[in-house]
Amino acid sequence: MSMGNALQLQQALLSDEQFQTISTVVHRLCGINLHPGKKELVKARLTKRLRRLGLDDFDDYIEYVRSDPSGDELTNMLDALCTTLTHFFREEQHFDHLENQVLPELAARRDLADGKIRFWSAGCASGEEAYSMAITVAEHLPNAALWDVGILATDLSSDAIRIAQKGVYEGKCLKTVPPYLRAKYFDVTKSDLGHRYRAKNDLRSMMHFARLNLMDSWPMRGEFDVIFCRNVMIYFDKATQADLIHRFWRLLRPGGTLFTGHSESLTGIRHNFRYVRPTIYQRP
Ligand SMILES: C[S@@+](CC[C@H](N)C(=O)[O-])C[C@H]1O[C@@H](n2cnc3c(N)ncnc32)[C@H](O)[C@@H]1O
Structure with missing residues (x-):
């Protein structure tokens, strides 16, 4: 691409109408609510796609997405618009609750004959949440080796799932993992790019990764404990949240626990979960 083109792209305008077209598609496909305050963010993120494709303006880009029979550019567009910020042991109190309440209760209640324990990290981004679950299980589930533990980790973003599946992280990503756990559950590799930490098989053997749009139908039939x-x-908007909460309810075993993010209370949503503590809910 010529320098002139690049300069033009830096100035590519996203009109209100173009923004509306993009946000309508995104909302319909994946529930994400791009309110007008997000316009600059959308413009910045998608300008990179325009640049990559050598396109000059957003009308061309929208047309490109519409007419791409493979659907690849739609996937790229959604990837570009997903906010995948995360870190290991984010919202530590959830992992404390897993350790001190959920895992001991599961181990005490569940008959080993039905030795299945199932977790789902729904919207796992680049996997740190799911690996944090796996470390907590490996460390704190009594007789962990006797159980058939499965951790499903899914996300809309194919880029994020690729990273999650690899399970290889830069040192700075592991700063919230205590050093003794880092040493126990990650292999260190050295490359030209510096040290990398790869999740060990002890963790990986419990885990399964897949791209899944929470707005689509879910292929899983089994019940989850967590x-x-x-x-x-x-x-998501309230109606989409409510729908999702009901779908989670149906997929949880009685006694199963739902964890939401720190600013995601179920207030205003009719549901039958038992409130355990802020952002922790149990199916009775
Ligand atoms: C901010 S990250 C949260 C990651 C992790 N759960 C945490 O709390 O650290 C939000 C994630 O939700 C995913 N997401 C957004 N809409 C989704 C959808 N419709 N289906 C599945 N994942 C979605 C994004 O791709 C992104 O990775």
């Missing part, structure tokens, strides 16, 4: 859906529903 669902984490944290810092995902903030992007």
